[in-house]
Amino acid sequence: MSAVPGSLSEGPTLFPASVCSVTAIEPVAIAAPRAVAISARPVSTLQTISLVGPDVVGKGTDAIYTVRLLTAPGEKTVTVAYTTRNIGARAGVNYTQTSGTLTFTADETVKTIRVPALASSPEQLKPATFAVDLSQAKVGKTLVPINGKILNKSIVTRIIPPAPAPAPGSDFQIVVKFPDSSLTTDQRQVFADAAFRWTEIIVGKLAPVAGQLADIEILASAPPIDGDGGILGQAGPTDFRTDASRLPFKGMMEFDSADVDTMFNAGTLKNVILHEMGHVLGFGTLWQSKGLITGAGGTTPLYTGTNALREYRTLSSRPTATGVPLETTGGPGTRDVHWSESTFRIELMTGFAEAPGVRMPISRMTIGQFEDLGYKVSYAKADPYTIGATSIVAPSRLPSTPASVGGGALLVSSQTLPTLNAALASAQAAVQQMFAAAIAKPKPRSPA
Ligand SMILES: [Zn+2]
Numbered sequence: 001m002s003a004v005p006g007s008l009s010e011g012p013t014l015f016p017a018s019v020c021s022v023t024a025i026e027p028v029a030i031a032a033p034r035a036v037a038i039s040a041r042p043v044s045t046l047q048t049i050s051l052v053g054p055d056v057v058g059k060g061t062d063a064i065y066t067v068r069l070l071t072a073p074g075e076k077t078v079t080v081a082y083t084t085r086n087i088g089a090r091a092g093v094n095y096t097q098t099s100g101t102l103t104f105t106a107d108e109t110v111k112t113i114r115v116p117a118l119a120s121s122p123e124q125l126k127p128a129t130f131a132v133d134l135s136q137a138k139v140g141k142t143l144v145p146i147n148g149k150i151l152n153k154s155i156v157t158r159i160i161p162p163a164p165a166p167a168p169g170s171d172f173q174i175v176v177k178f179p180d181s182s183l184t185t186d187q188r189q190v191f192a193d194a195a196f197r198w199t200e201i202i203v204g205k206l207a208p209v210a211g212q213l214a215d216i217e218i219l220a221s222a223p224p225i226d227g228d229g230g231i232l233g234q235a236g237p238t239d240f241r242t243d244a245s246r247l248p249f250k251g252m253m254e255f256d257s258a259d260v261d262t263m264f265n266a267g268t269l270k271n272v273i274l275h276e277m278g279h280v281l282g283f284g285t286l287w288q289s290k291g292l293i294t295g296a297g298g299t300t301p302l303y304t305g306t307n308a309l310r311e312y313r314t315l316s317s318r319p320t321a322t323g324v325p326l327e328t329t330g331g332p333g334t335r336d337v338h339w340s341e342s343t344f345r346i347e348l349m350t351g352f353a354e355a356p357g358v359r360m361p362i363s364r365m366t367i368g369q370f371e372d373l374g375y376k377v378s379y380a381k382a383d384p385y386t387i388g389a390t391s392i393v394a395p396s397r398l399p400s401t402p403a404s405v406g407g408g409a410l411l412v413s414s415q416t417l418p419t420l421n422a423a424l425a426s427a428q429a430a431v432q433q434m435f436a437a438a439i440a441k442p443k444p445r446s447p448a
Contacts, residue, residue, distance in 0.1 A: 047071050047078060047146045051134050053113075053155040058162030058213050060119030063095075065132050065155060067102055069109045078104040079143060080150075081136040082113055087156060089128040094121040094159050098132075117159045128159040163214040164192065166199035169378070172206070174199055174277075175214035182222040182257055187264055191220050191253075194273040198281060201367055204376025207241055209249045218251045218280055225256035232259050235276035236285055245374045246289065251280035268353065271360040275348055282373045283349055283366070284337030292372055294323060296336045301326040303339075305372030311365040315387050324365065327351045339365070347385060361385040 053065035067080060083099035084091060091097035095117050102111040113132060121128060133154045137146040163173040174195040178188055195218070206215045225231050233255035237248030253276055263269040279285050287293045292305040302323025303309070312324040325340040330351050338351035348360040349369075361383030371377045 047137070047139055048149055048151065049078075049080060049134065049137055049146070050151040051132070051155055052152065053132060054157055055155075055210055056158050056160050056213055057115075057117045059117050059121045059159060060162055062114045062116050063132075063157050065113040065115070067111045067113065067134065069104055070151075076140040077106065078137065078139045078146070080104075080111075080134055080138075082132060082134050084115055085131040085133055085154075087129040087131055088124070088126040089121070089130040089159055091130070094118060094128045095130055101136075115157070121159050129156050130159075131156050158211075160213065164195070166203075167196060167381075170199045170203040172199050172202040172204060172375070173214035173216075175212070175217045176220050177217055178220055180221055180223075183220065183260070184264075187222070187260060187269065188220075190264065190269050191218075191273055194270055194277050197274060197362075198277055200381040201362065201377055202281065202370055202375045203378045206245060206247055206249075206375075207243050209241065212249070216249050216251060216281065218253055218277065220253045222255045222257040222260045224258065227256070227258045228262055229259070231256055235279055237280050237282060246286070247374055248280065248282060248286075253277070253280065266356045268356050271348065272353060274362070275353070275360070278349055278366070279337075281370065281375075283369060286373055287337065290373065292369075293326070293336065299328065301328060301336045303369070305369060307368030307371040308365050309368075311363070311368040315363070315365060315385075344387065359383070 048070040050068045050070055051065060052068075054063050057063035065082075067082070069078060080102045081100070082102065084095065084097055089095055095115055098113065098115045100113075102113070104111060115130070115132060131154050134150050135153070137150055139146050163175050166173050176188075176191045176195050178191075183191070209215075222233075225233070233253070235251070235253040237251040239250035240246050240248050253273070260269065263272055287303065287305075288296065290305075293301060293303055295301040303326055304323045308324055309321065313319050313321050325343045327335045327338040327340050327350065329335060329341075334351040339347055339349050341350040341352045344350050344363075346354050346358060346360055347366065348362050349366050354360050362381075363385040364379050364382040367377050367379050367382055
């Protein structure tokens, strides 16, 4: 977080919430203008200058810094020198050495500095950081040193891999990070494909988060746990923005390697990853915290968010429905956090996976749920879906519809999915605790 030394009093908030990498703020005393003195400095040499910029930049893109005169510019020209400085990064290897002088004429108050981060910047052990430093701020024709202060004389920026491009028309970026080699290249591609699909549906950029480029980063791995079946793994959001959205900016997905192999070979991994990624993005995991559910734990839990409810009323031809039916079976982690399997069957976000080859569509109702959570969404990217829709694959090979609640869970069996869901339940409890803490002690500025 940026901090202004206590000796300086500032009026409005000076820094965008996203600027958190301030490393050097030099307190400079403001000289009070003297009332009577032949040598009194003109008031116009009092000037406050701020520098803001990104704490991270993706390889192959430009880091853009903004220099502002915060005091009324007056009639004098102001100049400020700037230069980049190596820290863990090296000019010419990781980024382009950049320096110069910004000249603000009488009416100008904002200038920008661009520093290219090289696409060829190599992976290295120490963080590839560089600084942009301001110096030699001067004012007037004779260019006397500014008798004021420079806030944020230095910004430190780290060069990181660029976030993958979202779907066309979308600004929502998901990074899936693989901390080890437990997932094969082909399996990683399935995670990437699933992330891309969600960026077709969630299209709006969220408040930036210190230290990352994407709107959400998901750690994905597949350690060996207990072989085929049994424990499948766990998935959920782990870190949340502290702004009003409270939306997650980090999450994790961990699957038993044997189960991942089974699902990959059966061709069903993508739907399971899509489903779990939906939970990481907040489906089911944020409902309690955001007050989007009634009757949890009872016989008729209902989801009451406006947009999903509107879509459900249309889907079901029940214009007076008061909520979307939620799952009542399967125990904690399944009930109350999924659409009702008996009503919605093959929809992606019911609590039960379908057999291999059965499509699991993302309905407009699910998309409405994400709008209810606070995301900007695109309904045009919904899959075709009608309530009670059945399989489109050859009925001779696969059941046309789950035989009963849970009966369709042929791939991720009724033993394995609840195990995953139990892990999700504990993640949810943690989520709610974090929400409670965040609401009880709101932070003055949100880094995230
Ligand atoms: Zn689920």
